[in-house]
Structures are given as C-alpha cells and as structure tokens.
Amino acid sequence: MTKPDILMPYRLLPIAEEELAKRFTVHKLHEAEDRQALLAEVGPKVRGVALGFGPFNQALLDQLPNLEIVAGFGVGYDHINVPACLAAKVMVTHTPDVLNEEVADTAIGLMIMAIRELGQAEQWVRDGHWAAKKPYPTTAATLRGRTLGIFGLGRIGKAIAKRAEAFGLDVHYHGRTKQNGVTYPYHATLTGLAEACDTLMVVAPGGPSTHHAVNAGVLEALGPDGVVINVGRGSVIDEAALIKALEDGTIYGAGLDVFEDEPNVPEALLALPKVTVLPHVGSASQATRNAMAMLVANNIRSWFETGAAITPVPEMGA
Ligand code: NDP
Numbered sequence: 001m002t003k004p005d006i007l008m009p010y011r012l013l014p015i016a017e018e019e020l021a022k023r024f025t026v027h028k029l030h031e032a033e034d035r036q037a038l039l040a041e042v043g044p045k046v047r048g049v050a051l052g053f054g055p056f057n058q059a060l061l062d063q064l065p066n067l068e069i070v071a072g073f074g075v076g077y078d079h080i081n082v083p084a085c086l087a088a089k090v091m092v093t094h095t096p097d098v099l100n101e102e103v104a105d106t107a108i109g110l111m112i113m114a115i116r117e118l119g120q121a122e123q124w125v126r127d128g129h130w131a132a133k134k135p136y137p138t139t140a141a142t143l144r145g146r147t148l149g150i151f152g153l154g155r156i157g158k159a160i161a162k163r164a165e166a167f168g169l170d171v172h173y174h175g176r177t178k179q180n181g182v183t184y185p186y187h188a189t190l191t192g193l194a195e196a197c198d199t200l201m202v203v204a205p206g207g208p209s210t211h212h213a214v215n216a217g218v219l220e221a222l223g224p225d226g227v228v229i230n231v232g233r234g235s236v237i238d239e240a241a242l243i244k245a246l247e248d249g250t251i252y253g254a255g256l257d258v259f260e261d262e263p264n265v266p267e268a269l270l271a272l273p274k275v276t277v278l279p280h281v282g283s284a285s286q287a288t289r290n291a292m293a294m295l296v297a298n299n300i301r302s303w304f305e306t307g308a309a310i311t312p313v314p315e316m317g318a
Pocket of ligand 1: 096154281284
C-alpha cells in the first residue's frame with residue numbers, strides 16, 4: 001500500500017518527524033533548496049500538512065489541491081487560515097490540554113518575577129552589587145492581597161486560577177460567556193474585570209475578536225498598582241498603549257511572554273524598570289513540546305487510519 005504524502009513546511013521536533021516517517025512519505029519543505037520547485041512537484045500529491053513553528057496561509061493552501069488535514073503545533077491557531085481551510089473542506093487540528101500545566105507554571109512564575117522583581121534581583125547578584133554590600137532594594141509591589149483577573153478562563157486559565165488560589169489570591173474572570181459551575185466572580189466586560197482587580201492575567205487567544213482588547217481604557221481601569229501579565233497572544237494587548245501606561249504610571253508593571261511582533265521586543269519596553277520579559281517560553285520544556293509534537297503526528301495518523309482527527313479546532317464542529 002502506498003503511504004500518504006505529508007508536507008512539513010517547517011521544522012518539527014525529531015520525535016514527531018520520526019513517528020510520521022514510519023507511516024507517511026514526508027516532504028520536508030524546510031530543507032528544500034528550491035521550495036517552489038518542490039511544491040510544484042509534490043503539491044498535487046500532498047494529503048496532509050504537519051505544521052511546526054510557522055503559519056499556514058491561503059497561498060500555501062492553493063498549492064495543495066488534494067489536501068485533507070492541517071495538523072497545527074500549539075493550542076493557539078491564529079497562524080492558520082481556518083476560514084480558508086473550512087472553505088476548502090480541510091480539517092484543522094491543534095494541540096490543546098497537553099500544555100496546560102506547563103503554561104500555567106510559566107504564568108505564575110512570570111507573575112511573581114514581575115511583581116517581586118526576581119529577574120532584576122538576580123541581575124543584582126550577577127553584577128556584583130550584593131557582594132559590594134548593597135542589598136537589593138525592597139520591592140514596592142507584593143503579591144500579598146492581590147486580586148487576579150483572568151482574561152480567558154479556559155483550559156490554561158483554569159490551571160492558573162487553581163495555582164493562584166493556592167497562593168491566596170482572589171480570582172475573577174472575563175470571557176464572552178459566564179461559565180456554569182465556576183464560582184469565581186464573572187465580569188461581562190474586560191474593563192469591568194480590570195476595575196475589580198489589580199493584576200490582569202491575559203490568557204485569551206489571538207485573532208480578530210481579541211485584537212487590542214487590552215487597550216488604554218482597560219489599563220486605566222486597572223490602576224496605578226496594576227500589573228499586566230500576558231501568556232496569551234501579543235496581539236491581545238495594544239503594546240503602544242501598554243508602553244505609555246507604564247511610562248506615565250497609569251499602571252505599575254508588566255510580565256510578558258508574548259509580543260505583537262515576535263521576536264522583536266520594542267526598545268521602549270525593555271527600557272522600563274518594572275517590566276519582565278520572556279521569549280515566548282510558556283510551553284517550552286522538552287517534555288511538553290514533545291507531547292505537543294506527538295499530538296501533531298497522532299492527529300495525522302488518526303485521520304488517515306480512522307477518518308477522524310483527535311483534536312480538531314472548535315470551528316470544525318463536533
Ligand atoms: P481555551 O480555548 O481553553 O480558552 C480560551 C478562553 O478565552 C476561553 O475561556 C474563552 O472564553 C476566552 N475567549 C476566547 N475568545 C474570547 C473573546 N473574543 N473575548 C473574551 N474571551 C474570549 O484556550 P487555552 O486555555 O487552551 O489557550 C489559551 C491561549 O493561550 C491560546 O489560544 C494561546 O494563544 C495561548 N497560549 C500561549 C502559550 C505560550 O507559550 N505563551 C502556550 C499555549 C497557549 P469564552 O469562550 O467564554 O469567551
């Protein structure tokens with residue numbers, strides 16, 4: 001029996017590349033010297049795409065007339081043109097759940113770093129100031145007594161909330177709908193959430209519906225003790241408004257794992273003293289990234305063995 005042809009436009013982790021190679025004829029576009037020539041040659045045969053770190057757009061879709069499935073790497077899928085795939089009757093999958101706890105750990109770590117200036121304090125030791133008998137200044141901010149507003153109380157948001165409760169924080173949330181069985185106070189608007197809390201945890205997805213949802217008005221509502229943490233998507237925060245709010249004291253600080261134009265982080269943001277930045281490492285342990293990569297491979301395997309994907313994106317329907 002001939003093996004179905006799979007296209008790999010970008011590098012995927014070795015564990016998933018090896019898994020796919022057992023059952024499929026894999027075409028590695030990322031290793032091709034002439035991408036266009038390879039696409040022209042294999043495009044019509046390709047039935048599946050195993051996505052790594054990169055987008056899937058209409059231009060690529062147009063070159064794959066017999067495509068059946070795009071298996072995305074990551075739970076967020078704003079880098080995949082889902083409407084175009086729906087129109088072409090192409091299944092789209094993502095990798096939910098396997099990364100919840102890892103990303104929640106990162107979110108809590110980032111929150112504590114931002115509020116207690118742990119990154120700056122470590123730099124103090126490395127720069128020799130402590131040895132020179134200068135203690136690191138006490139931090140103006142503390143986690144004690146804070147109220148955490150979670151924007152996006154989904155799979156990861158709930159894992160963050162559980163941890164925050166253990167830290168003694170009050171938890172509130174905002175999403176488009178009030179969730180049955182959730183006892184945290186619900187706010188129908190993001191501004192309402194910001195008014196009720198002093199620490200805003202952004203873990204909502206990217207895309208048009210959340211673009212710049214955290215704007216100047218929301219930051220104003222958060223107030224001068226306010227700290228914004230973003231482990232969702234950079235596009236959810238109006239970065240220029242955030243920089244201005246930090247510069248003029250509208251809010252206190254920020255901890256950011258994601259940015260509007262990754263990997264570019266604005267100099268103005270880096271120049272601010274109460275800002276902690278991470279290079280989009282929310283899920284980035286080897287164990288979790290391997291689990292995500294295996295789910296990419298298993299979605300493709302399941303599709304061709306059973307006709308059903310394991311974790312379709314919600315737009316695909318039940
Ligand atoms: P879920 O779909 O489980 O949760 C998303 C939550 O956001 C839901 O509670 C949803 O509630 C809310 N939401 C969605 N759209 C809107 C909107 N337009 N307005 C208000 N609320 C909205 O996703 P996950 O928890 O699995 O993942 C969340 C996001 O985290 C991912 O999409 C990804 O962008 C990001 N992420 C970042 C990582 C990193 O490395 N930093 C790693 C993994 C994920 P409702 O439907 O009620 O609106």
